[in-house]
Amino acid sequence: MCGICGVVGHKPATPIIFEALRRLEYRGYDSAGIAVLNDSGDLERRRAAGKLDNLGAVLGEAPLTGITGIGHTRWATHGAPTTNNAHPHTTDRVAVVHNGIIENFAELKAELIEVGHRFASDTDTETIVHLVDHYLQQGLLPKEAAFKTISRLEGAYALALIFKDHDGLLIGAKHGAPLGVGYGEGETFLGSDSLALAPLASRISYLEDGDWCVLTPEGATLYNAQGEEITRTVHNVAFMAGQVGKDGYRHYMEKELHEHPVAIGQTLQRITDPAAKKIALPALPFDAASVPRLTISACGSAFYAGMVGRYWLESLARLPVDIDVASELRYRDLPLADDGVALFISQSGETADTLGVLRRLKEAGQKIVSVLNVEHSTMGRESDLVLGMVAGPEISVASTKAFTAQLSVLAALSIEFARSRGTIDSQREESLTSSLLDLPSRAAEALTRGDAIRDLARIVAEARDVLYLGRGICTPIAHEGALKLKEISYIHAEAYPAGELKHGPISLIDRTVPVVAIAPSGILFDKTASNLQEAKARGARILAFTDSKGAKQLEGIAEHIVVMPDVDPFVIPILYAIPVQMLAYEVALLKGTDVDQPRNLAKSVTVE
Structure with missing residues (x-):
């Protein structure tokens, strides 16, 4: 959930780390900090609660100089998001930054207090730095103290350590949280993901669970959990720096919507x-x-993409499909078919619950296919097949373009399964593929509906509760719309299949509860229109996304209608995801919330 980075080299470390933290800010923004080894060989750090700009202000008043350093952006797990709990955590001898959760920290902390250590924060991470310090006091060298400490940690972690009087030394370790090594000319880097590392080094190796590493300006030596020297594949990683700028847009989310x-x-x-x-x-x-x-299996928006995929695979390929959120499936005793296939969806490829299910089902003999935006992620490396989407870096916490890219891959996979299983002929394959290939231009057309969407936003922004309704394959898009609204505007929203309205939710409806309908004309439209009429009769303000045919039929029922481009029903979920995300964005603007970094959320959920 947090972002970490580190550097050993020949240039000032602080500006390098600060810019890497800027790229990692999507991973955590409750607090941030940097520690370096100064010219005297002593550890110095600067920390600040809140956004990274607060740390920038602290560094402006009290700069840090040194060529070996580590940095961190935090999303709070143990301990409130205060300066005191911000990373790096230090003693006189060692500093650490950490992403993850140390499950046995209480036991280790009690042991350390017993021998005289005093703790200054409420975090589990501080246990790491005191344990390393304890072994250093016993005369162990930094590499030995780090290895002994790592061998005692239980839980999920990626961490980086620097040591007093050891300039040019950086030690990292990974178990259950992502960590990579970047190789430069006379400098070496650690980072939570390629977005942090790629602008610094075009060659990256990714640690696997149990790996730890010793970095110097000349390179890195990698070890496994037994302390044996190992090698990991070094990847060449392409990166376009312009992809992480806002390019004149007000927010990353606005930019990513237009992408x-x-x-x-x-x-x-x-x-x-x-x-x-x-x-x-x-x-x-x-x-x-x-x-x-x-x-x-997946989490969040990726799970709703999977729900759409289930509809496609069942209807086109006649393939039986199970689907569940990863946090539930991970602990279900699910009967699995012999020679079955498991499909996982993740933007980052590091989502902890999804990765946990992947490993469990792989161990149970299922073939593993992953739909990922980061192909060299942990999930990618552990899959039998990666179907990579090309969405580019997604910085805003609320997923947008990655969602439609995921749907595009799932649509193609569904056609492939249907062709292989003989449930569609070549003519139908060409027709479906053509509808996909036409989508970029239709998506661009959907982005021109901003004025109509803003009309809806003014009504939704005044509400405390909002209902989203869909039918069939549009129901997951209703869920996606409700999730986006909750995430970035903090308005309570729920999504239901329209046919379920009379089974409870209709009791919530009055003039203060807008009903947002995903209602294209071709998908059970008459039944949806009937449900909307029932809601209108109870005072609901109906706001509809439909096509030109549906718009004519909803006149007199819907108060506001966003008319979408006419497309093949097959691609409707992909196209209609765009305006429901735009609606959430426009509502958030009216509410004045933090669009890119909504409270309590982080981009990549790498802990349970």
Whole structure:
């Protein structure tokens, strides 16, 4: 959940670390801090609660000089988001930054207090620094003290350590949280992900669980949990620095909303043959025609993408599909089919619960397919097949373009399964693929509906509660709209299948509760319109997303209608995701909330 970085080299460390933290701020922004080894060999640190700009102000008043350093952006788990709990945590001899949760910290802390250590924070992380310090006091060298400490930690962690009087030395370790090593010319880096590292070093190796590493300006030596020297693949990582700027937009979310057409187009370019109007996925590591059952799991918006994928796979390919959120599936005793396939969806590829389910189902003999935006992530490395989307870095906490890119991949995968299983013919494959290839231009057209969406936003912004309704394959898009509204505007919103309205939710409806309907004309429209009429009769203000045909039929029922481009029903979920996300953004603007970094949330949830 937090972001960490470190550097050993020949240039001033603080500006390098601060800029890396800026790229990592999406991972945590409750507090931030930097520690360096100064010219005298002593440890110095600066910390600040709140956003990274607060740390910038502290550094402006009291600069840090040194060429070896570590930095951290925090999303609070143990201890309130205060300066005192901010990382790095230090003693006179060692400083540490940490992402994750140390499950046995209470036991270790009690042991350390017994031998005279005094703690200054409420965090589990401070236990690490005191344990390393304890072993240093016993005469162990930094590398030995770090290894002995790491071997005693239980839980999930990625951490970085620097030591008094050891300039040019940085030690890192990983277990259950992402950590990579970046290689430069006369400098070496640690970072939570490639977004932090790629501008600094084009070559990156990713640690695996149990790995730890010793970094010097000349390079890195990697070890496994037994202390044996190992090697890990070094990847060349392409990066475009402009992708992490706002490019004149007010917020990253606004920029990323406008990148939907590009994200969809780039993703489809990789997985289709436009000339032949065919799907062109990588070779599947199983026989799609004989797969008995597919299990899908994900978290948040990615789970709603999986719900859409289930509709496609069941209706097109006639493939039985189970789906559950990863935090639940991880602890269910799920009967699994022999020769079954498990499909996981994640923007970061580091989501802790999703990764936990992946490992469990892989151990149970399922073939693993992952839909990822970061292909070299932990999930990517542990999958049998990665279907990569090309959404580019997504900085705003609320996922936007990654969601439509995920849907684009799932649509292509559904067509591939259907073709392999003989449930569609070549003509139908070409028709479905054509509808996908037409999506970037239709997505660009959807982005022009801003004025109509702002009309809806003015009504929603005044509400305390909002209902989102959908039918069939549009129901997950209703869930996505409700989630986005909750995430960034802090308005309570719930999504329901429209047919469930009479089974309870209709009792909530009065003039103060807007009803947002995802109601294209081709998907059970008459039934949805009937449900909306029932809500209107009880005073609801109906706000609808539909097409030109549906708009005519909803006149007199809906107070405001956003008319969407006419498209094949197959791609409606992808297209209609865009305006519901735009609605949440416009409401958040009216509410004055922090759009890119909403309270209590972080981008990559790497702890349970």
